[in-house]
Amino acid sequence: MKLYYAPGACSIGIHVLLEEIGKPYQTEPVNLRDGAQFKPPFTSVSPKAKVPALERDDGSVLTEFPVIARWLGRQANLLPKDDEADTRAMEAMEYAVGTMHGQGFARLFRTERFAPSAADHDAVKSAGREVVEKGFAVLDKALASKNYIAGNEFSPADTALFYVEFWAAKRLNMKLPANVSAHFDRMMARPAVQRALQQEGLN
Ligand SMILES: N[C@@H](CCC(=O)N[C@@H](CS)C(=O)NCC(=O)O)C(=O)O
Structure with a gap:
């Protein structure tokens, strides 16, 4: 592979x-x-x-x-055994990737693709930031009383939450809401995350 x-x-x-x-x-x-x-x-x-x-x-x-x-x-x-937990974890992953990344972070990181004229760039960025902030508010609710998005155990969807959290915290210096911030810390403490960051030269 x-x-x-x-x-x-x-x-x-x-x-x-x-x-x-x-x-x-x-x-x-x-x-x-x-x-x-x-x-x-x-x-x-x-x-x-x-x-x-x-x-x-x-x-x-x-x-x-x-x-x-x-x-x-x-x-x-590694998929959650409980069907509802699996479904909700997928829902959060799709939202992180499709909406927060595709419609939010993309406007912040690839602003010129959304508006050729520099005069529009601030407006594009602020629309992107709004999507990202709303996204974290949604994820914060989804993570309430949970260690990971599917419940107590790590599942693949957590890696999508991780990368949007990483971008917000490390690239944009954003303050993450409490449950999202705790999830990010939990992910950062995982040896697999540390190894991936190290292999990509990011720590
Ligand atoms: N819908 C794609 C999005 C992937 C994506 O946007 N990847 C970015 C990096 S974060 C990329 O390759 N960008 C290169 C480009 O847009 O030119 C997915 O879910 O994998």
Whole structure:
């Protein structure tokens, strides 16, 4: 198995999950700053030009964070056994990736893609920040009285929450609401998270 990733990108969540699972895998960095995602050889791995992409042992490639996380979780028997817990964890993961990342952080980190004119950039950024803040308020409720998003045990969806928390805390210096902040601390204390951060040169 090979993970295509960029240091500190959302792919860090899948990197964490691979470390949690503990089976051998390879990593291949994609230099997003240089635009390597838009050129061969990466475009033949994923024409979507995005990381994470996971090449499986049969050579087939999976894309889309929630799908990769779920597939890995199923392989490693890490999905929540309780159907409601699993469903709610998936709901939170989809929200973190699709809404908070796709509509919020993307406006903050890739502002020019949303508005070609620099005059509009502040408005785009503030709309992005609003999505992110609302997102953390939603996650804060979802995490009430829980150690992890599915309950007491870690599950793959926690890695999606982790990367949006990491971006907010470490890249934007945002103050996270209490339950989200406790979840982030809990994730940061996991050896798998520390290993992934170290391997990406982030600690
Ligand atoms: N919907 C995708 C989003 C992936 C994504 O946006 N990846 C970013 C890194 S965090 C990327 O590769 N960006 C490169 C670009 O947009 O040029 C997923 O769920 O995996």
